[in-house]
Amino acid sequence: MVEIVAQSNREQVERAVLAGLAIGSDPTVLDQAERSLTELAELARTAGAEVVAGLMQRRQIPDPAYLIGRGKAEELRTACEALDADLVVFDEELTGSQIRNLEKLIGCKVIDRTLLILDIFASRAQSREGKLQVELAQQQYRLSRLVGMGQSLSRLGGGIGTRGPGESKLESDRRHINRRITYLKRALSDLGEHRQRTRKQRQENDVMTIAVVGYTNAGKSTLINKLCSSDLFTMDQVFATLDPAVRRLILPDRIEVLLIDTVGFIRKLPHHLVDAFHSTLEEVTSADAILQIIDVSDPDVAAQMAVVEALLLRLQAAGKPRLIVFNKMDVLTAVPAPIDPDWDDFAPSGLPPDLAVLIPAGQSRQAFLVSAVTGEGIDALLDAISELARHNQIQADLIIPYASAGLLDYIRRHGRVIKLDYWATGIAVTMAIKYSHFSPLRHFVRLAEKPEKR
Ligand SMILES: Nc1nc2c(ncn2[C@@H]2O[C@H](COP(=O)(O)OP(=O)(O)OP(=O)(O)O)[C@@H](O)[C@H]2O)c(=O)[nH]1
Numbered sequence: 107m108v109e110i111v112a113q114s115n116r117e118q119v120e121r122a123v124l125a126g127l128a129i130g131s132d133p134t135v136l137d138q139a140e141r142s143l144t145e146l147a148e149l150a151r152t153a154g155a156e157v158v159a160g161l162m163q164r165r166q167i168p169d170p171a172y173l174i175g176r177g178k179a180e181e182l183r184t185a186c187e188a189l190d191a192d193l194v195v196f197d198e199e200l201t202g203s204q205i206r207n208l209e210k211l212i213g214c215k216v217i218d219r220t221l222l223i224l225d226i227f228a229s230r231a232q233s234r235e236g237k238l239q240v241e242l243a244q245q246q247y248r249l250s251r252l253v254g255m256g257q258s259l260s261r262l263g264g265g266i267g268t269r270g271p272g273e274s275k276l277e278s279d280r281r282h283i284n285r286r287i288t289y290l291k292r293a294l295s296d297l298g299e300h301r302q303r304t305r306k307q308r309q310e311n312d313v314m315t316i317a318v319v320g321y322t323n324a325g326k327s328t329l330i331n332k333l334c335s336s337d338l339f340t341m342d343q344v345f346a347t348l349d350p351a352v353r354r355l356i357l358p359d360r361i362e363v364l365l366i367d368t369v370g371f372i373r374k375l376p377h378h379l380v381d382a383f384h385s386t387l388e389e390v391t392s393a394d395a396i397l398q399i400i401d402v403s404d405p406d407v408a409a410q411m412a413v414v415e416a417l418l419l420r421l422q423a424a425g426k427p428r429l430i431v432f433n434k435m436d437v438l439t440a441v442p443a444p445i446d447p448d449w450d451d452f453a454p455s456g457l458p459p460d461l462a463v464l465i466p467a468g469q470s471r472q473a474f475l476v477s478a479v480t481g482e483g484i485d486a487l488l489d490a491i492s493e494l495a496r497h498n499q500i501q502a503d504l505i506i507p508y509a510s511a512g513l514l515d516y517i518r519r520h521g522r523v524i525k526l527d528y529w530a531t532g533i534a535v536t537m538a539i540k541y542s543h544f545s546p547l548r549h550f551v552r553l554a555e556k557p558e559k560r
């Protein structure tokens with residue numbers, strides 16, 4: 107009896123060996139590849155595997171047949187046999203034929219980082235849109251690996267890399283997958299239209315939207331909860347948040363802004379996933395400003411910031427007004443005051459110099475050190491968000507000809523009328539409106555002299 111229980115547990119937990127590749131002779135390459143492999147171990151554990159070993163190879167170029175060298179691949183087989191492993195996870199993307207060759211040589215299931223991430227996403231997706239997006243990414247991944255990926259695609263039984271769409275789809279042919287992709291795209295495009303409408307309503311409501319972005323597990327949801335007294339799901343694991351959520355923040359000066367929680371970024375984020383999540387990631391593209399959250403307790407802050415920057419660029423959001431929030435200050439040990447004469451006075455006090463140098467030039471006034479858990483530093487951040495919200499609006503004096511009186515409605519709908527007078531030459535209005543809604547009013551800005559008095 108005991109043995110049966112032990113066996114069924116054994117079946118649930120797959121034993122994984124990890125394999126990484128450091129390409130090139132640059133000294134930082136190996137370091138980065140090792141950190142990436144550590145992260146892969148975390149991802150594998152999140153997916154439910156037990157990591158039993160990790161192997162790294164340094165090469166000038168990847169091997170077309172096995173990615174790593176054949177000798178190293180044989181080493182992997184020996185390790186898998188000795189450790190009774192069920193699964194090998196590669197940190198780099200594999201082609202369909204590499205997967206087939208490796209499975210044949212090693213004799214167990216081989217997957218790559220992309221499939222692992224897709225698997226975690228599949229188990230986390232909650233909303234219909236989230237589920238469809240994950241499946242679209244999975245189907246596109248399968249389609250691109252169809253050549254040569256015989257064993258993995260037709261493998262029966264579950265486990266990592268096979269969750270998400272049902273087993274029958276795994277065995278279907280290219281045409282079937284293509285049909286499914288077409289269906290998923292259509293369904294997503296309908297949902298995307300709905301999302302766009304909601305977003306438009308939000309924008310027309312004259313409320314500033316701020317997208318909260320950052321590496322996965324940086325504390326985005328926790329910070330939003332702290333700021334908005336909300337109860338978004340948070341967890342000490344990667345990809346706790348998949349579906350964007352919007353929370354309202356009433357600032358100390360009663361101005362209201364909306365904070366949008368988004369899916370966390372990660373190194374080597376599968377491009378199928380970025381494409382498939384296009385519609386939810388548009389929340390970042392269309393936001394008025396960005397709140398970038400950085401986890402100071404992570405040993406690899408610089409690389410994580412680079413990943414976030416690259417994705418923001420891709421989403422055309424890198425140029426938006428941005429506040430940089432260094433989070434989890436409660437885990438920092440006390441930092442001595444810097445003695446460097448070049449020290450930037452505006453960098454948040456208490457921020458270690460090796461982190462302060464990561465703030466882009468001239469932006470240290472927009473950087474903050476906080477703890478989303480203890481609330482330390484939150485007041486200064488709130489003030490900065492208020493400042494941002496004020497700057498998001500333009501206040502102007504207009505003179506609107508009576509023939510264009512309809513514009514008053516436009517102002518009332520998208521902004522605020524502060525003062526109104528009826529003059530001989532038109533309606534004199536003092537108003538505040540979001541920059542994004544200002545352009546139709548541009549022609550009516552009142553010049554310094556009051557025209558009717560001439
Ligand atoms: N010590 C400490 N832990 C924090 C702080 N902020 C967040 N955390 C913890 O960090 C973990 C991740 O927090 P989340 O808010 O889920 O992170 P996230 O950025 O939303 O992550 P994803 O949704 O997975 O991308 C949780 O265990 C939080 O409790 C902080 O200021 N200090």
Ligand SMILES: [Mg+2]
Pocket residue numbers: 326327328339340346347367368
């Ligand atoms: Mg989250």
